[in-house]
Each structure stands twice: as structure tokens, then as C-alpha cells.
Amino acid sequence: MVLLKTATTLLAATAAYAWNHTASDVIATGTMGTTNPPEATMGTELNQTSIARLVSINSIDDFCFFGPKEANVTIGDTEGEQVAWCTKPRNNARVIPDGTITSAHFVKTPAYVQVSGFGDLTKIGVKDADYGGELDPHGATGDGNPVGGNVTSDIVNGTSISYAEWMEFISYEQFCIRICTASNDTWGAPVMCEHKLDEMGCGFVMPDAGDSDVFETCDADVAYPPGVYPIDGSYSTFAQRYTGSYSSGTTGAMVGYTVGVTDTPTAAQMTPSSSNCVTQSSFAGNNVDVSATGVIEDNRDDDSDSNSDSDSNESDKSNPDGNEGGSDSTDKGQTSANAGDGDSSATTFTGFATVSAIALAVLAIAL
Template identity: 65%
Template sequence: MFSAALLTAAAIGAVSAQSSSFSEGVIATGTMGVTNPPEATLGTDVNQTSYARLISINDVDDWCIFAPPEAGVTIGDSEAYEVAWCTKARNNARVIPDGTITGVSLIKTDFYVQLMAYGDFTKLNLQQGDYGGELDPHGASGDGNPVGGNVTTNIATGDDLHFEEWMSFISYSQVCFRICTNANETWSSGVMCEHKLDEMGCEFVMPGNYNFNGTFESCEAEVAYPPGVYVTAIDGTSTGYSTFAQYYTGVYTADGQPVSYTVGTTVTPTAPQMTPSSSNCKTTATISNGLSLDGAAAATATSTDSGSSSSGMHL
């Protein structure tokens, strides 16, 4: 494994985390999803049937993730219409019930903010044993998975800013979410939030210390190499890289005839280029919003038909 210092050395003209200027492609330029509030807002009404899709990741006890709006569907089947669930009442989103989360590690780096958490996400409508899938601002239609999903963080500058590139993996027991807050001449925010490695899982795509279950911490950390990127050679001040592409096959039709194709690498790496180390960690005993959500599950179940119909109109 190579030191993260190599990555830092490659960071030509890196944007300061406290700067008000950002490289092209870092700050989101699209419109807010039609189900979302105008801006990230703390202290909104609790609405356990909301279809808002605005994610904010700000602190160890103030963050959101995407999960299904109703039970009985897998992440793979519902990725286009996931909704926001937040640890606090914010963004007109649904609130994550106390007791759902069993461990959190929130890390800040010079290039991204990364949330990693363990918990019982069946309480957020995931199916027991669903190993989940990957969500990002692109999707099959180019409108995002979920459609209209937006993200903000105030960790980069202290202000709630909308960022263009992000990615999230969620299963019934684990979630990881990265918001890419920086770019330079070597690594764009899209490369740092590479979203085409959906079968590789959190520890490969968003490496870090995953031995935190039972702990609630916020840390600073080294910058990991972009997902799938490996150092091949170092010659003086020049560094060579290779990129792992996830392997899959398919068939398309040309002139009425099926044509098979293969994409990616047949040999799968066993680990990412490096696992960044954390520092300056601060822990808290637990996280809790203290909100009474009694009857929320019943309210959600009652609204399932209308919720699905509403979501359909927005997609």
C-alpha cells in the first residue's frame, strides 16, 4: 500500500475547505427536487409520510440517509423513489426513530465528507437480509437515484452548500454515504465519488475504519484514493495509475441481431489502494432526537397507497 501523501502531492491547486470558491463541478448547479423544501432547514415538522429527498450531513447527530418510503420493497427495486430519513427533524423529511442507529463514524477530509453507520434499518423499511444497493445523483435517467435527490453539508465551510457529486450504499444493517466537496486538476469530484462499483460495498468504495459499531464518533481523516484507482508506478515526480472497472456482461441489439458485450475487469481486487487513517476523533455516548414517533408506523402504512401515487407523479 502507498501513503496518502501521494494523493496529497497530486492535489495541484486544491481548494481550501474554508474557501468560498470551488473547482468546476463541485457545487451543484441543478434544480431542487420537486418533493424537497427550498433549502436545508433544521426544526421542520415531523412527517413520517414525507416524500422529501433532501439529504444533509452536518454532524455525528445531524445527518440524513435515503431509504424506502414503504416496506415490502428492496433497495434495488425502489432506488428511484427512496426518501430522506434524518436523525433530527429537518428538511421536511422523515425522522429516524431513536434506537435505530447502533454506531456512527462521521469523517471529514480535504476532498469529501463521509458518513458510516450501523443499525437496524428494517425500521426504515428495508427488508431483513437485503444487502441493498447504491444510490447517486445520476441513475438510469440522469435525474438521480432517487429522482430529485439533493445533498448538502455545512462541514466544508460552515454554510449549508449543495454539492454535485455524492454516493450512498445502504443495506439492512449498514450504510455509508460520501459527499464530494473538492476537486483539483488530478481528481474531479465525479471521480472521487465514482458510482459504478455498486457490487464492491462500503469498505472498498468508501474505505475507512469500520470497527466503530457501538461508538458514535466524528473524526478527521486522510483522503482515500478515488474508488477503484491504484498506483502502478512512481517515477520521480510522476505517478502512474490504473482504474478497476466492475465486471459485467450484457446484450444489445444491432440491426435486429443480439450482440453480447463485456465491460470491466475479470480479476477483482481484494482491497482498495489504501485505507485512510482517522485522527482527532471526538465521541459521544449516543445520539437521540428525543422525538415521540408513536403511531408513525401506522400513519406510514395508512398512507402507503397515496404515498406511492404521489411519488409516481413526481418521478
């Protein structure tokens, strides 16, 4: 664990300061990715081979997530190539066929909006038994996974706003996606949408109190940032183990380093409580049949290298400070393996990792 902040009094992570929805680390800057419409748009033409990458999260039956551009390829090998899939025709994106999603839990908090759920995601091209991976606006090059991906939500004031920070896990049977819509003086949007825990899955990174067999909309308390635990009046954060190397500036020799700890916590610090929940039996159909997915079949060898599309994401914060490049990891986020809702009681984790300053600098700058 890396010590984040000391405090004389243990403050609730979500209540120390008011949440700011217009902070500089919240609102995206620049333009949309080159595959995307200039703004979130409802009622666009159905195109099940679209490569648009604009995701919107507005309600239980109006949301999108990133999913396969091509079938028969693992998520971890094609993170930069994912495209937008939506519950309604919008954003020039592909439409999620009726019957794909079997449950969903839509949560609005003062700091973020998120939706998680279960279903048969092989119907949109996720490879059967693929435990998937983690997607975010950073990636190995800083152009995002997927490259050129953008996100919006109208949850704050009814107007679609482009946001800088988001994170998603997707597997063959589960998905979860969060857009960070605010920050405060304690927790910034990049921390609330932490993107370096790509092997931990939905249940750890985005815990919620939703059931796996309903469609539900709730208000909720703000969770602690992913991996953060209060300990003895201070905060510490779990650092996922990562091994890499960098070139010495003086000799050019490759220098190896390791960050993170082998002692992995079993659960997030707590599962936030929900309120004002409204349950429905399903969400409105879109009349798109499973047979109309239009996902291109890709028969390449699963071990082959993926070639991300060349479109750029100008609205990305270009802050590739994650463990998403230069490693042997295939980013197979254990999404389904960590599918449990977690214990609503607090979890403690007391391990601390010792990390050299140079290793952290390389991790933050080079990756």
C-alpha cells in the same frame, strides 16, 4: 483494470494539487427536486410519510441518508423511489427513530464528508436480510437514484451548499454516504464519488478507520478514489464486470459487449488514517419512537417492476455514465457482506481489463 493516468513519479492521490471547493464539477446547478424544499431547513414539521428527497450531512448528530419510501420491498428494486431520512426534523424529511442507528463514524476530509454506521434499519422499512443497493445522482435515466434526490452540507464554511456528486450504500444493518465537496486537477468530484461499483459495498468504496460500536467524529486523510490503485508510477482502476447490449446505428442489430474484469480485489487500496477524533456514547435523541415510523407497507411481489416517481432532479449533472440501466443486475450492493473496515495497509491489484472504445462509449452515453 483500466489505466487512468500515467505519471513519471507516483504522487499521492490526495496531495498532488490543492482541493477546490467551488469547481464546476463540485457545486450543483439548477433547482431542487420537486418533492424538496427550496433549501436545507432545520426544524420542519414531523411527517413520517414524507416523500421529500433532500439529504444534509453536517455532523455526527445532524445527517440524513436516503432510505425506503415503502416497507417490504428491496432497495435494489426501488432505488428511484427512496426518500430522505434524517436524525433531526429537517428538510421536510422523515426522522430516523431513536434506537435505529447503533453506531456512526462521521469523517471530514479536504475532498469529501461522509458518515457510515450500523443499526437496525428495518426500523425505517429496509427489508430484513436485504443487502441493499447503491444510490447516486445519476441512475439509469440521469435523473438520479432516487429521482429528484439532492444533497447539501455546511461542512466547508458553515453555510449549506448543494453538491453535485454523492454516493450511498444502504442495507438492513449498515449504511454509508459520501458527499464530494471538492475536486482537484488529479481527481474530479465524479471520480471521488464513483458510482459504478454498486456491488462492492461500504468497506470497499468508502473505507474508514471507524469502529462498529461507537459514535465518533474525526478528521481524516483523503482516500484514493474508489477502485483506484497506484501501480509502478501510474494509476489504474478496478472496473466492475458488466454485460450489456446496444443497437447498431447502421443495421439496428443488437450488439453485445462486456466491460470490467472477473478478478475482484479483496479490499480498497488503503484505509485513510483519522485524527482529532471525538467519541460520544450516542447522539442526541429526537423523541421519535420506532412505532412512529409511518413507513407504508408494500405487499407487492418482490420480483415486480418498480415505478419511480415522476419528479425531476434539475440540479443533477445528468451524466448517466454508470452501469445502472439496461443490465440484468439488480444492484444488490453487498453492503453488509463487505462491512469490514479493511486493512489499513496498502492493497495492490495488478489486473488490467481490455475494453473496446465503442463499449466504453455506449456505457458512458446510453446508460
